[in-house]
Amino acid sequence: MDNDPAGSPIPHSSHWGAFSVLRRGDSISITPHPRDADPAVLLGNLPAVLNHRARIASPMVRRGWLERGPGPDRLRGRDDFVAVSWSEGLDLAAAELRRVYAEYGGKGVFGGSYGWSSAGRFHHAQSQVHRFLNVLGGYVKSVNTYSSAAAAVILPHVIGSQESAGRENVSWHELATQTDVVLAFGGLPLKNTSVSSGGTSQHIAREHLIAARRRGTQFHLISPLRDDLPDMVEADWHPIRPGTDVPLMLGIAHTLVAEGLHDVAFLECYCVGWPAFEAYLNGPDPKDADWAAAICEIPADTIRTIARQAAGKRTLITCAQSLQRAEHGEQPVWMGVVLAAMLGQIGLPGGGFVYAMGSLSNIGKPALAVPLPTLPQGINKVPDLIPVARISDLLLNPGQEYDFNGRRLTYPDIRLVYWAGGNPFHHHQDINRLREAFFRPDTIIVHESVWTATARHADIVFPATVTMERSDIGASANDPLLVAMHPVGAPYGQARDDYSIFADIALRLDVSDRFTEGRSVDDWLRHLYEPTRMALLKQGRQAPDFAEFWAAGELELPTLPWDGGVVRAFRNDPDNRKLPTPTGMVEIASATIASFGYDDCAGHPVWMPPVEGAGSPLMREYPLHLVSNQPATRLHSQLDFGAASLASKVQGREPVRIHPLDAAARGIADGDVVRLFNHRGACLAGAVISDAVRPGVVQLATGAWYDPIDPSADNPLCVHGNPNVLTRDAGTSRLAQACTGQLTIVQIERYQGELPPIRAFDPPVD
Ligand SMILES: Nc1nc2c(c(=O)[nH]1)N[C@H]1C(S)=C(S)[C@@H](COP(=O)(O)OP(=O)(O)OC[C@H]3O[C@@H](n4cnc5c(=O)[nH]c(N)nc54)[C@H](O)[C@@H]3O)O[C@H]1N2
Numbered sequence: 001m002d003n004d005p006a007g008s009p010i011p012h013s014s015h016w017g018a019f020s021v022l023r024r025g026d027s028i029s030i031t032p033h034p035r036d037a038d039p040a041v042l043l044g045n046l047p048a049v050l051n052h053r054a055r056i057a058s059p060m061v062r063r064g065w066l067e068r069g070p071g072p073d074r075l076r077g078r079d080d081f082v083a084v085s086w087s088e089g090l091d092l093a094a095a096e097l098r099r100v101y102a103e104y105g106g107k108g109v110f111g112g113s114y115g116w117s118s119a120g121r122f123h124h125a126q127s128q129v130h131r132f133l134n135v136l137g138g139y140v141k142s143v144n145t146y147s148s149a150a151a152a153v154i155l156p157h158v159i160g161s162q163e164s165a166g167r168e169n170v171s172w173h174e175l176a177t178q179t180d181v182v183l184a185f186g187g188l189p190l191k192n193t194s195v196s197s198g199g200t201s202q203h204i205a206r207e208h209l210i211a212a213r214r215r216g217t218q219f220h221l222i223s224p225l226r227d228d229l230p231d232m233v234e235a236d237w238h239p240i241r242p243g244t245d246v247p248l249m250l251g252i253a254h255t256l257v258a259e260g261l262h263d264v265a266f267l268e269c270y271c272v273g274w275p276a277f278e279a280y281l282n283g284p285d286p287k288d289a290d291w292a293a294a295i296c297e298i299p300a301d302t303i304r305t306i307a308r309q310a311a312g313k314r315t316l317i318t319c320a321q322s323l324q325r326a327e328h329g330e331q332p333v334w335m336g337v338v339l340a341a342m343l344g345q346i347g348l349p350g351g352g353f354v355y356a357m358g359s360l361s362n363i364g365k366p367a368l369a370v371p372l373p374t375l376p377q378g379i380n381k382v383p384d385l386i387p388v389a390r391i392s393d394l395l396l397n398p399g400q401e402y403d404f405n406g407r408r409l410t411y412p413d414i415r416l417v418y419w420a421g422g423n424p425f426h427h428h429q430d431i432n433r434l435r436e437a438f439f440r441p442d443t444i445i446v447h448e449s450v451w452t453a454t455a456r457h458a459d460i461v462f463p464a465t466v467t468m469e470r471s472d473i474g475a476s477a478n479d480p481l482l483v484a485m486h487p488v489g490a491p492y493g494q495a496r497d498d499y500s501i502f503a504d505i506a507l508r509l510d511v512s513d514r515f516t517e518g519r520s521v522d523d524w525l526r527h528l529y530e531p532t533r534m535a536l537l538k539q540g541r542q543a544p545d546f547a548e549f550w551a552a553g554e555l556e557l558p559t560l561p562w563d564g565g566v567v568r569a570f571r572n573d574p575d576n577r578k579l580p581t582p583t584g585m586v587e588i589a590s591a592t593i594a595s596f597g598y599d600d601c602a603g604h605p606v607w608m609p610p611v612e613g614a615g616s617p618l619m620r621e622y623p624l625h626l627v628s629n630q631p632a633t634r635l636h637s638q639l640d641f642g643a644a645s646l647a648s649k650v651q652g653r654e655p656v657r658i659h660p661l662d663a664a665a666r667g668i669a670d671g672d673v674v675r676l677f678n679h680r681g682a683c684l685a686g687a688v689i690s691d692a693v694r695p696g697v698v699q700l701a702t703g704a705w706y707d708p709i710d711p712s713a714d715n716p717l718c719v720h721g722n723p724n725v726l727t728r729d730a731g732t733s734r735l736a737q738a739c740t741g742q743l744t745i746v747q748i749e750r751y752q753g754e755l756p757p758i759r760a761f762d763p764p765v766d
């Protein structure tokens with residue numbers, strides 16, 4: 001299929017946008033899709049990937065594993081790698097899989113393989129690895145996401161689902177045309193609306209925010225960072241102390257009740273549990289604005305003003321995913337729903353509660369009217385699972401019991417870990433603990449394009465192509481453009497796509513037919529395109545065949561009219577269109593959750609001071625809140641060596657933003673290299689002094705490649721600025737067991753020593 005004549009634009013797509021590529025000799029240039037009025041800066045990272053020195057050129061096996069065979073090994077992460085031929089590497093992987101499945105079955109294999117890999121419906125690495133392991137007999141899986149696991153568990157109890165509260169609830173168009181007041185918890189940061197899984201052909205957040213403001217919408221930005229909403233919306237910035245949104249929300253709620261501004265009729269008709277919650281609000285220790293102000297550090301008068309301005313208008317409460325990626329992360333999401341219910345706004349166009357708008361580009365855009373091409377993953381016969389962010393617990397504590405959403409689960413004993421398309425040494429908390437966990441299995445197999453820290457901690461590393469080296473179909477649930485992703489160049493070195501790697505292992509294990517179903521990559525693309533084409537045909541629409549689609553480079557798919565989903569249906573007809581919650585109503589208090597008896601997630605939203613955060617004794621030693629949010633210049637750790645990401649670095653380190661007062665108190669100047677540390681670890685970063693962060697807060701985005709100064713040390717300094725050497729590896733609560741990586745506490749100082757070089761992008765082999 002790569003018959004594009006050199007010189008003509010080649011259509012392609014990424015999680016951060018559709019684009020075309022022009023090839024000139026060895027270099028390429030990227031042009032955003034013409035329909036995208038606000039393309040992502042992240043596109044600037046792409047050219048570097050085709051021939052960067054961080055690429056993996058051939059199959060590699062860790063020396064210790066090659067010489068001594070499978071087994072736990074503390075050398076992982078600092079051992080040599082030996083280049084092997086494809087046939088040797090595939091033979092070794094096949095033999096080890098055969099051994100582990102024979103001795104332990106799928107219960108001994110962890111195949112969660114969490115990670116975003118790249119856009120493209122067929123070469124989606126996580127789908128490929130799941131399909132492959134299912135053919136072999138299944139695997140221990142992970143459920144939910146690092147992004148949103150607390151919301152994924154709490155929202156079904158409270159309002160039906162993440163989708164009912166988010167994707168299908170309130171649109172950007174409604175916000176622009178109908179919302180009077182926005183309380184934006186965590187903001188609606190334009191940087192985050194760059195990205196959506198599968199791709200985005202139109203970035204529409206900015207134009208809708210401008211339109212709303214022009215019409216007079218009033219924005220309250222509740223965030224430790226001023227740039228979580230663009231200046232042009234002229235938001236009132238309430239620089240909240242991180243992790244204390246629940247007290248603020250309770251203070252607003254208390255004010256509403258105290259001043260008789262809450263919608264009693266709505267609470268009676270549409271909700272259960274109001275009396276219990278009201279008793280808590282007014283209880284012996286009333287959650288009034290003064291109480292809240294002392295915790296969240298927003299003045300009590302301001303809290304009262306926000307409550308008065310929100311009442312009696314078309315008010316929208318938005319809640320970024322970040323709020324729930326923290327200790328007790330279930331609470332702000334639940335409390336946001338309660339606040340919207342008290343305002344009587346749930347289910348109204350442009351009003352109520354919307355989850356994750358502003359976290360991803362495609363939330364608030366209409367759904368497609370046809371199904372997307374989707375690779376079937378088969379059936380996993382192994383029932384065992386972990387909540388996704390419990391990976392270190394799984395590997396460190398086989399046999400241990402734990403709670404999860406009303407269930408009592410046991411960590412299975414994992415012998416082999418298979419990872420393709422994710423980077424746990426970027427995404428997981430407390431990397432020093434993760435290193436210990438990665439010493440435990442017998443074998444770790446990783447497919448990667450580049451020498452990430454995860455690849456460096458593996459035993460067998462297979463070099464994967466990047467999307468621009470292969471054909472695929474780009475598509476995403478809430479974006480109308482189906483993109484024919486044409487290859488741009490030949491694979492780097494001996495890299496091969498994940499599918500071919502799995503197909504060749506499957507051949508060695510005599511399950512080739514079941515894995516490939518006899519199809520080549522091109523056959524699969526045609527096959528996966530078919531259901532979309534059939535649905536178009538059925539609806540009487542233009543339905544080009546695959547060859548026409550491929551030649552055209554794209555196809556615009558129809559979308560459904562916006563209807564506000566199940567929440568609006570319930571608002572309009574509460575008797576007949578119940579919510580998919582246990583009671584069919586909005587659950588301000590949940591009998592189900594109460595019945596679990598968890599001390600860290602009660603039967604209605606409550607404020608629980610964090611172990612590490614506002615008010616905790618540990619803050620005497622580590623007095624700053626660290627916000628480790630999503631990076632503005634890349635997607636997670638992907639293409640950290642790309643031009644846009646590198647341009648943001650300070651002396652090669654990830655930028656950490658610090659308020660002028662906090663910097664001055666520590667003798668830190670703009671551009672200094674600083675050391676961030678706490679009781680778990682330390683990293684270097686480059687200081688950027690900015691009053692866009694509130695005092696007492698520093699901000700260091702995720703995704704700088706982990707770069708330990710001495711990999712053999714116990715708690716090595718990361719010289720590059722990966723915040724996950726600092727974050728705490730603990731679940732949100734016994735309910736969701738979700739990732740809490742967004743917030744931690746640290747101290748920071750000017751780095752005095754000689755500056756260590758950055759070697760993150762240098763391969764561990766010559
Ligand atoms: N402290 C802190 N940590 C966090 C967060 C936070 O807020 N704070 N956020 C969390 C969130 S929301 C998320 S979603 C995670 C993201 O965590 P990940 O999804 O693991 O991060 P990525 O960097 O996108 O990793 C994808 C990897 O896949 C590789 N890859 C790309 N294409 C292919 C392919 O075709 N085949 C193969 N085999 N590999 C490929 C890339 O090179 C890259 O290394 O991080 C989480 N971690």
Ligand SMILES: Nc1nc2c(c(=O)[nH]1)N[C@H]1C(S)=C(S)[C@@H](COP(=O)(O)OP(=O)(O)OC[C@H]3O[C@@H](n4cnc5c(=O)[nH]c(N)nc54)[C@H](O)[C@@H]3O)O[C@H]1N2
Nearest residue numbers: 147186192195222225242243320321322359629630635636
């Ligand atoms: N450019 C870019 N965009 C991305 C991604 C990326 O890597 N790069 N990743 C994508 C992914 S996988 C996901 S899941 C989403 C995540 O979307 P989010 O989780 O919403 O994104 P974050 O940037 O982590 O957090 C948003 C903002 O919340 C604020 N915040 C942090 N803690 C608190 C708090 O306690 N209270 C309040 N009120 N605000 C707080 C921070 O200032 C932060 O800038 O982003 C997506 N978008």
Ligand SMILES: [Mo]
Nearest residue numbers: 145146147148
């Ligand atoms: Mo995410």
